[in-house]
Structures are given as C-alpha cells and as structure tokens.
Amino acid sequence: MNTTIRKEVEKINIDEVIIPHAPLKAYTSYRTGGEADFLSIPSSLEELRLILKWATTKNIPITVLGAGSNVLVSDDGVEGLVILTHSLHEYHIRGLLCVAQAGLPLDTLINIAIEHNLSGLEPLGGLPGTIGGAVWGNSGTHELTITSYIEWVDYLDKNGELFRYYPLNESANYRTSFFKEHSYFIYEVALRLYFNKNSSLARLQKEESRLKRLHKGQYDLPSAGCMFKNPEGLSAGRLIEESGCKSQSINGAMVSPHHANFIVKTKQETTSRDIYELSEEMKQKVFEKNNIELEREVHLIGRW
Numbered sequence: 119m120n121t122t123i124r125k126e127v128e129k130i131n132i133d134e135v136i137i138p139h140a141p142l143k144a145y146t147s148y149r150t151g152g153e154a155d156f157l158s159i160p161s162s163l164e165e166l167r168l169i170l171k172w173a174t175t176k177n178i179p180i181t182v183l184g185a186g187s188n189v190l191v192s193d194d195g196v197e198g199l200v201i202l203t204h205s206l207h208e209y210h211i212r213g214l215l216c217v218a219q220a221g222l223p224l225d226t227l228i229n230i231a232i233e234h235n236l237s238g239l240e241p242l243g244g245l246p247g248t249i250g251g252a253v254w255g256n257s258g259t260h261e262l263t264i265t266s267y268i269e270w271v272d273y274l275d276k277n278g279e280l281f282r283y284y285p286l287n288e289s290a291n292y293r294t295s296f297f298k299e300h301s302y303f304i305y306e307v308a309l310r311l312y313f314n315k316n317s318s319l320a321r322l323q324k325e326e327s328r329l330k331r332l333h334k335g336q337y338d339l340p341s342a343g344c345m346f347k348n349p350e351g352l353s354a355g356r357l358i359e360e361s362g363c364k365s366q367s368i369n370g371a372m373v374s375p376h377h378a379n380f381i382v383k384t385k386q387e388t389t390s391r392d393i394y395e396l397s398e399e400m401k402q403k404v405f406e407k408n409n410i411e412l413e414r415e416v417h418l419i420g421r422w
C-alpha cells in the first residue's frame with residue numbers, strides 16, 4: 119500500500135462506517151426481508167478494503183448487495199456484514215473501454231456509453247440493477263449477456279487484496295460467471311464496446327428495449343425478475359404456466375399474470391417467506407407435471 123493510501127485508511131474510523139442492526143427492505147426490489155447484523159456503504163476503495171479486513175479479522179461473514187433486484191432477503195435477516203455497492207459509482211471512458219465501479223446502475227452506464235458514441239449494450243436498456251450485479255449473474259436477454267463485453271474485472275478478496283480478472287476465451291454460459299463460483303467483491307468493470315457515430319439511433323434502440331419491458335408490465339409491481347432459470351431448450355415461464363400456476367398467490371405473493379416466471383408482490387404485508395413458499399409450490403407443480411427440477415435464478419440471501 120503506498121503512503122498516501124495508508125494515510126487515507128488511517129483517517130477512517132471503522133465505527134463510523136459500520137451500522138449495526140440495519141433494515142435491508144429499502145435496498146431490495148421486493149422491499150421485503152429483515153435486518154443485516156451490520157451494514158456498510160463504502161464510497162472508496164480504501165474504505166472498502168478497511169471494511170473487508172475488519173470483517174475478515176473478526177471472522178464475520180460478508181454479503182454483497184447491488185441494487186437488490188435479483189435477491190430474496192430472509193425475513194430473519196442476514197448474518198454478519200452486508201456491503202451495499204451503490205456509493206461506488208464512478209466511471210471513465212478510455213477509447214472503446216467503458217470503465218465503471220460496481221455500484222453504477224447498468225441503465226445509467228448504457229446512457230453514458232451512448233453519450234460517448236459507444237454502443238453494444240442497448241438491448242439491455244431498462245434492465246434493473248448495477249453493473250456489479252449484472253457481471254456476477256451474467257445478466258442479459260436472449261440477444262446478449264454482459265459477459266460478452268467484459269475486457270477485465272477488478273475484484274477484491276476478503277482480505278481487501280485487489281486482483282484483475284480477464285475472461286479471455288471463457289465462454290459466457292447462461293447466467294453463470296467466474297464470480298458466482300468465488301466469494302469476491304467485484305469492484306470495477308471494463309467493458310469493450312464499439313464506436314457508433316449515430317448516437318441518436320443507439321438511444322432509440324435502448325429506449326425501445328426499456329419500453330418493451332414497460333409494456334410487458336415488468337415495472338408494474340415489485341419483483342426480482344425471473345424466479346427460475348430456463349432449463350436447456352425450454353422456457354421456465356411456459357412450464358410454470360402449463361402446470362397451472364399462473365395468477366396463483368400466497369398472501370399477496372402472486373405468479374405474475376404477464377409472465378409466469380415472475381413472482382410479483384401485490385400487498386404491502388407480503389413477506390419474503392410468502393414469496394419463497396410460492397416459488398416452492400411452482401417448483402413442485404412443474405416437477406409433478408414434467409419431471410423437471412427448476413433451478414432458482416433469484417439468489418436467496420440471509421438466514422433461510
């Protein structure tokens with residue numbers, strides 16, 4: 119660590135950056151779930167390193183949350199430290215590389231890229247979440263996934279050591295990534311895009327993607343996107359619909375009438391447990407009808 123950084127770290131008082139017993143509801147798209155034992159919202163690499171080291175030294179488990187749009191947080195809360203990334207949102211453009219910290223919303227990043235005549239990500243317009251969350255889950259649509267644009271990812275291990283990952287020839291499989299297999303903190307992502315002098319057209323294409331989602335009712339009610347992954351060559355939504363689950367509900371958790379693979383929250387009092395129970399019923403019914411075990415796409419976080 120160089121002297122300037124060491125001085126910065128020494129200035130940070132750990133008690134001032136860790137919040138005990140912090141409700142997490144506000145940080146998830148479902149607006150459900152319990153408390154984190156500890157919460158921290160770092161805004162610099164130095165602060166992040168200090169927090170990671172603090173938790174690791176004390177043997178405290180660490181959970182990362184981006185925009186919380188692909189998670190179901192337990193009503194019984196999350197053990198240990200939850201780190202929210204939304205204050206890590208700086209970016210810069212270098213040639214065809216768009217470099218962004220993990221907490222920058224993906225939709226904002228697409229707008230920034232277009233402003234700089236950089237294209238490629240328009241089909242992901244309107245996809246909720248942060249760039250870090252998207253890279254972790256290799257988010258995307260049937261047209262493209264984010265991994266195909268990654269040049270490198272800077273990540274930290276639990277001791278706060280910084281590393282660089284290059285995807286090189288690794289194939290971008292459906293909703294899988296290097297980061298899903300390791301407990302690392304994605305800090306910064308560089309995406310290699312292509313030059314497009316027609317930024318007006320790119321803006322229109324991006325807006326079209328967002329409007330498609332709007333017209334499909336994706337933003338009408340709280341959800342976390344698709345609850346289950348599509349089994350190879352099949353549509354999880356169709357399997358769920360054919361098993362008779364559409365519009366089924368448990369205490370306000372409802373199989374979306376628009377898209378059977380979305381569970382929407384229709385009541386204020388709906389809990390994560392209600393959503394979970396409904397997802398288990400859907401899984402069971404699909405299994406009984408088709409002998410296919412659906413795999414959850416939404417990530418369960420906390421004390422389940």
Ligand SMILES: Cc1cc2nc3c(=O)[nH]c(=O)nc-3n(C[C@H](O)[C@H](O)[C@H](O)COP(=O)(O)OP(=O)(O)OC[C@H]3O[C@@H](n4cnc5c(N)ncnc54)[C@H](O)[C@@H]3O)c2cc1C
Pocket residue numbers: 147181182183184185186187188189203220221245246247248249250251252253254255256257258259297302303304305336337341342343344417
């Ligand atoms: C209406 C709606 C539509 C959606 N449509 C799509 C779609 O078309 N395609 C699609 O792929 N997804 C879709 N999603 C799901 C979700 O938006 C994406 O998966 C998104 O990329 C998740 O980003 P996030 O920041 O919200 O991640 P979170 O939900 O906060 O986290 C998801 C996982 O990533 C991990 N994580 C997040 N940030 C980091 C980090 N910096 N370092 C390490 N781990 C991290 C978390 O620990 C967690 O396990 C949709 C969701 C909604 C609500």
